[in-house]
Amino acid sequence: MQLLPRLSSQTKYKTQLYLFLAPFVVGSLIFVILPALATAVISFAEYNTLGAPKWVGFSNFGRLLESTYVRIAMWNTLIFIGAAIPARLLAALLLAMLLQQRGRLYGLYRAAVYLPTVIPEVAYSLIWLWIFNPVTGPLNLGLAALGFNPPNWLAEPVTARLAIVLLLTFQIGEGFIVLLAGLQNIPRSYYESARVDGATTWQVFWRITFPLILPWLLLLTFRDLIMSLQNSFTPSFVLTYGGPFYATVFAPLLIYEIAFDFFDFGLAAALLVMIYLVMSIFVLSILNIVQRRGAADV
Amino acid sequence: MFRGALTLGGVMRGSLGLLVSLLFILPLYWALVASLGDPTAPPPASVQWWQPDPHWDNYDQVFKIVPMARYMRNSLIVVAWAVPITVITASMAGFAIFLLRPAARDRMVTFSLVILLIPGAAVWLFRFQLLSWFHLLDTLPWALIFPAFAGTSPLFVLLFYWNFRRVPEDTFEAARLDGASLWTIWLRLALPLSRPTMIGVVVLAFVFYWSDFINPVLYLFNPQLYTLPIGLQLLNQFGSSNWPVLMAGSVLIALPVIILFVFLQRFFLNDLSLAELFDRAE
Numbered sequence: 001m002q003l004l005p006r007l008s009s010q011t012k013y014k015t016q017l018y019l020f021l022a023p024f025v026v027g028s029l030i031f032v033i034l035p036a037l038a039t040a041v042i043s044f045a046e047y048n049t050l051g052a053p054k055w056v057g058f059s060n061f062g063r064l065l066e067s068t069y070v071r072i073a074m075w076n077t078l079i080f081i082g083a084a085i086p087a088r089l090l091a092a093l094l095l096a097m098l099l100q101q102r103g104r105l106y107g108l109y110r111a112a113v114y115l116p117t118v119i120p121e122v123a124y125s126l127i128w129l130w131i132f133n134p135v136t137g138p139l140n141l142g143l144a145a146l147g148f149n150p151p152n153w154l155a156e157p158v159t160a161r162l163a164i165v166l167l168l169t170f171q172i173g174e175g176f177i178v179l180l181a182g183l184q185n186i187p188r189s190y191y192e193s194a195r196v197d198g199a200t201t202w203q204v205f206w207r208i209t210f211p212l213i214l215p216w217l218l219l220l221t222f223r224d225l226i227m228s229l230q231n232s233f234t235p236s237f238v239l240t241y242g243g244p245f246y247a248t249v250f251a252p253l254l255i256y257e258i259a260f261d262f263f264d265f266g267l268a269a270a271l272l273v274m275i276y277l278v279m280s281i282f283v284l285s286i287l288n289i290v291q292r293r294g295a296a297d298v
Numbered sequence: 299m300f301r302g303a304l305t306l307g308g309v310m311r312g313s314l315g316l317l318v319s320l321l322f323i324l325p326l327y328w329a330l331v332a333s334l335g336d337p338t339a340p341p342p343a344s345v346q347w348w349q350p351d352p353h354w355d356n357y358d359q360v361f362k363i364v365p366m367a368r369y370m371r372n373s374l375i376v377v378a379w380a381v382p383i384t385v386i387t388a389s390m391a392g393f394a395i396f397l398l399r400p401a402a403r404d405r406m407v408t409f410s411l412v413i414l415l416i417p418g419a420a421v422w423l424f425r426f427q428l429l430s431w432f433h434l435l436d437t438l439p440w441a442l443i444f445p446a447f448a449g450t451s452p453l454f455v456l457l458f459y460w461n462f463r464r465v466p467e468d469t470f471e472a473a474r475l476d477g478a479s480l481w482t483i484w485l486r487l488a489l490p491l492s493r494p495t496m497i498g499v500v501v502l503a504f505v506f507y508w509s510d511f512i513n514p515v516l517y518l519f520n521p522q523l524y525t526l527p528i529g530l531q532l533l534n535q536f537g538s539s540n541w542p543v544l545m546a547g548s549v550l551i552a553l554p555v556i557i558l559f560v561f562l563q564r565f566f567l568n569d570l571s572l573a574e575l576f577d578r579a580e
Contacts, residue, residue, distance in 0.1 A: 021394045024449045111560075114559075115322060115323065120511075121511050141343070
């Protein structure tokens with residue numbers, strides 16, 4: 001007799017739990033998982049969102065490999081990733097190590113470093129568009145006052161890419177916070193015994209800090225790799241719109257152009273699938289190297 | 299560590315810290331100074347550090363060159379819908395994950411992390427299709443706020459979940475045995491116990507929707523529905539090289555975020571409270 005009402009209240013509780021989870025789970029399935037899977041399917045079709053998709057096998061991938069424009073953009077993306085990820089990680093790590101101290105002032109410094117990350121992307125890109133202006137921008141005015149002969153940043157392929165990487169190196173709040181947390185997790189006693197043993201700062205960094213922070217750095221590398229499919233979009237849209245000479249057409253801008261200027265969803269989807277495959281190989285090989293090195297150390 | 303110790307190293311570290319934080323504020327400060335410059339005067343020949351004769355009317359110009367007031371209203375509508383919905387759905391999901399059995403709980407955390415690994419660009423195409431099927435393309439606020447119904451970001455859900463892990467376990471159990479419904483427990487107990495997390499999520503969600511440039515570019519076509527970031531890009535196209543007005547527009551859209559951040563930063567930067575949070579999350 002006692003069991004029945006308890007059982008029914010148990011099922012009611014479970015139903016309530018599932019109802020609480022439903023918006024997140026169902027919403028994520030519809031808005032994230034389903035679109036990601038559909039993209040993989042559409043990559044084998046000719047599709048402009050109006051008619052029914054026409055299945056074309058691997059021909060989209062063939063078109064990608066043949067296109068010079070795609071090749072240029074992929075090359076740009078590789079350069080961008082190769083420059084932006086190390087620059088952002090290094091800046092975040094150095095700043096986290098410098099500003100991990102307790103105290104009111106350090107709290108303010110940390111807030112200052114985080115601030116650019118919350119500035120709306122378009123506004124921040126416009127501000128840098130002005131900073132990089134060859135005639136009126138304060139960067140070149142300042143460099144000229146110091147006796148340098150500053151470049152016309154956004155008019156040369158190399159410096160234009162550098163400009164976008166620089167802008168994104170100012171928006172590193174997330175990595176900075178994560179590394180602060182990682183540094184806090186290293187037991188103080190490690191540092192103290194190292195000091196007693198007379199280790200130099202350099203040794204302390206390579207023997208203690210770096211190995212213990214490495215998992216966090218890897219996490220951030222992977223996250224930045226994924227974010228690089230997105231975070232260059234607004235800066236390259238506002239600062240250069242892909243110029244000069246297509247030097248800042250990175251993956252997100254290319255996908256946008258193919259999909260929403262030419263409405264060639266199939267080709268854009270194939271491009272995404274290809275990038276994903278390359279990235280997976282990248283991630284797996286990094287993990288492989290780390291694991292092997294970890295095993296060798298033990 | 300080293301608190302109050304006036305060593306040479308401490309002073310050097312402190313001044314380096316000051317320098318670095320000034321460097322990170324510098325672009326914003328320059329933009330503020332430039333936003334008050336005289337738009338009719340020839341461009342300055344050296345770096346300007348202050349404005350002897352501030353032109354506040356540059357801020358009026360922003361509203362005259364493009365219909366910025368309308369864009370601001372649209373942005374406010376989007377934020378007014380998206381932020382509360384985000385807080386409700388994310389906190390409900392985070393709370394439910396906390397109450398699940400360990401195995402189911404781990405599956406939900408993995409599910410959230412997998413979603414975090416899917417970049418925005420991968421879902422642009424099919425979201426466009428989904429919105430067009432449901433006739434939600436070019437609608438305000440629906441075309442922009444739909445991620446809010448799924449908690450906006452799995453990170454927000456996880457933040458709430460981690461928050462509840464810090465609450466003594468039997469707090470909710472006791473209320474449940476008293477016969478309170480899950481809804482009541484969530485509203486009366488769980489939400490008041492997660493105030494700092496809630497404030498953090500409010501700030502992050504506000505920043506997300508206020509700054510959102512990509513979604514309106516992809517899903518809005520009617521100029522009447524444009525939001526502030528699009529308005530700023532239009533200002534850039536129409537008022538090109540009128541730098542004082544362009545910087546005024548940039549400062550204007552950045553200002554609410556900066557104010558919110560300055561008031562609330564202690565919740566997620568001081569005393570390394572976020573570090574603590576990650577610590578517990580292990």
